[in-house]
Amino acid sequence: MSKTSTPKFTLAFLLITGILSIQNITAQNVSGRVLTKENNPISFATIQIGEHHGTISNEEGNFSLGTTGFKPKDSVYISCLGYEKLGMVVEEFTSKDYFLKEQVNELSEVFLTNRKLSVDSILYYVNHNLSKNYKTELVDYEVFSRKTEFIQGKDVNFEIDKSTGFSRKQLKAFNQDFNQLESALLNNKSKQYTDFVGHLNIQDEKASKLEVEKAVRLLDKNNSQSLEVLADKGKEIISKHLDKDKVYTIKTGLLKISDSVTLSGGNDKMQDTINSIGILKSNVKSPLEHHGFKNNSNLNFVLETKLYKYTLEDITFLGNEMVYVISFIPRRSSADYQGTLYISNETFAVLKADYNFYKGRVGEKFNLKLLLGIKFVEQNHQGSVIYQQDADGFYYPKYISEQTDSYFYISRPFKFIENDNRRNKVAFEFKVEGVFKERSEVLILSQKPITAAQYVETVERKHVDYETPKQYDPSIWADYNVLEPLNEMKSFKVEE
Numbered sequence: 001m002s003k004t005s006t007p008k009f010t011l012a013f014l015l016i017t018g019i020l021s022i023q024n025i026t027a028q029n030v031s032g033r034v035l036t037k038e039n040n041p042i043s044f045a046t047i048q049i050g051e052h053h054g055t056i057s058n059e060e061g062n063f064s065l066g067t068t069g070f071k072p073k074d075s076v077y078i079s080c081l082g083y084e085k086l087g088m089v090v091e092e093f094t095s096k097d098y099f100l101k102e103q104v105n106e107l108s109e110v111f112l113t114n115r116k117l118s119v120d121s122i123l124y125y126v127n128h129n130l131s132k133n134y135k136t137e138l139v140d141y142e143v144f145s146r147k148t149e150f151i152q153g154k155d156v157n158f159e160i161d162k163s164t165g166f167s168r169k170q171l172k173a174f175n176q177d178f179n180q181l182e183s184a185l186l187n188n189k190s191k192q193y194t195d196f197v198g199h200l201n202i203q204d205e206k207a208s209k210l211e212v213e214k215a216v217r218l219l220d221k222n223n224s225q226s227l228e229v230l231a232d233k234g235k236e237i238i239s240k241h242l243d244k245d246k247v248y249t250i251k252t253g254l255l256k257i258s259d260s261v262t263l264s265g266g267n268d269k270m271q272d273t274i275n276s277i278g279i280l281k282s283n284v285k286s287p288l289e290h291h292g293f294k295n296n297s298n299l300n301f302v303l304e305t306k307l308y309k310y311t312l313e314d315i316t317f318l319g320n321e322m323v324y325v326i327s328f329i330p331r332r333s334s335a336d337y338q339g340t341l342y343i344s345n346e347t348f349a350v351l352k353a354d355y356n357f358y359k360g361r362v363g364e365k366f367n368l369k370l371l372l373g374i375k376f377v378e379q380n381h382q383g384s385v386i387y388q389q390d391a392d393g394f395y396y397p398k399y400i401s402e403q404t405d406s407y408f409y410i411s412r413p414f415k416f417i418e419n420d421n422r423r424n425k426v427a428f429e430f431k432v433e434g435v436f437k438e439r440s441e442v443l444i445l446s447q448k449p450i451t452a453a454q455y456v457e458t459v460e461r462k463h464v465d466y467e468t469p470k471q472y473d474p475s476i477w478a479d480y481n482v483l484e485p486l487n488e489m490k491s492f493k494v495e496e
Contacts, residue, residue, distance in 0.1 A: 043061060122312070141201075247419045301341075383403070401439070413429050
């Protein structure tokens with residue numbers, strides 16, 4: 001769906017139809033905002049031309065959609081849960097603000113006071129119809145993925161504790177470099193963005209292959225707070241002040257990390273890791289798995305109804321389809337989330353789910369602060385998923401967003417000891433505390449069924465080549481109907 005494809009007709013037919021319709025074809029990219037009448041942005045509204053060509057608005061209500069190949073009288077629709085659908089033709093579809101009217105729901109009060117189905121019955125039918133409503137195997141997803149990462153530093157301290165073979169001047173220079181790294185972590189607000197378009201072919205829960213069509217990284221290595229860049233900078237500082245021709249033993253506390261470390265050469269292993277196809281695959285495969293109604297799904301508030309308390313809050317509409325609005329909170333301590341479900345009255349499919357950690361809940365954690373000086377806690381996890389029904393009758397994810405805030409604390413002593421002369425050593429204390437923030441967004445551009453043979457024929461390359469522009473350029477994704485970036489991403493620019 002990212003690029004408009006042309007059916008393979010004969011050359012003569014193409015020439016004839018091309019001549020006849022050349023005046024009736026538009027070729028442009030339309031950008032705009034979807035707003036309420038109060039000028040508030042409407043997030044994740046669907047903007048669609050025909051059945052299989054469209055996009056959604058971002059959190060700020062902004063969108064961009066190509067109209068190449070469509071005729072002036074082709075229909076365009078803008079729709080969102082709880083709002084009246086807005087219709088027009090392509091020739092009226094221009095770059096501007098579009099306002100949706102809130103859907104007047106005169107049936108809501110009557111329905112809620114005279115409803116025939118209890119909320120427990122609705123959830124029962126949701127689970128009973130899961131296999132009929134959702135298809136998760138032998139599917140080819142054309143995907144757009146965006147991952148945003150940065151570190152919010154709280155406390156940093158890199159200090160040489162003791163050393164041999166260094167003059168006072170050398171120690172001062174060493175600590176000055178570390179102080180600059182501390183300042184970068186605490187004061188810099190730079191973010192890293194990783195975008196790509198590709199095809200994720202899923203055979204089953206265990207097997208999948210990713211074909212990357214285009215990948216872009218926006219990363220300011222001078223100011224970035226990403227973990228990989230901080231590690232790289234730390235190595236640069238150590239390499240700058242220690243003898244690159246020596247071989248070192250590295251210890252942290254009583255533990256020996258390695259006895260054969262050299263500081264010469266590049267960072268090829270790190271680069272190989274960053275460019276691995278596995279990194280990008282996890283950016284899209286994990287969100288899909290988390291919202292696939294399986295055992296490892298985040299959606300246990302759908303699958304494990306005994307853990308939660310549900311309330312039928314309202315009804316709304318998606319077009320002419322009535323939709324139940326059901327809130328949920330934990331009933332038991334083993335339940336993690338609170339949020340809202342939007343469920344079709346016709347098919348009992350979950351059309352949308354919004355969720356976040358309930359008060360006091362945390363995710364993965366480990367605390368070895370006293371023993372090893374390490375602590376990690378997943379403090380916040382929130383997500384949203386929208387499903388749309390395809391022509392085959394199945395519902396597929398259209399948009400997935402996940403955001404995680406993870407607190408980390410590391411306080412460790414490190415010691416570099418020369419193997420040739422073990423009296424020469426440098427010991428320093430390493431302390432860093434902060435919150436690592438990451439957000440994953442996946443927009444499904446299209447999906448289609450595949451056979452087992454087609455899956456086998458798919459070739460997955462192991463290495464990804466990124467485009468790395470120095471600043472955000474709107475033409476990067478001009479040929480694709482991807483998610484419009486937020487304003488903060490549009491302002492990205494590498495500082496010289």
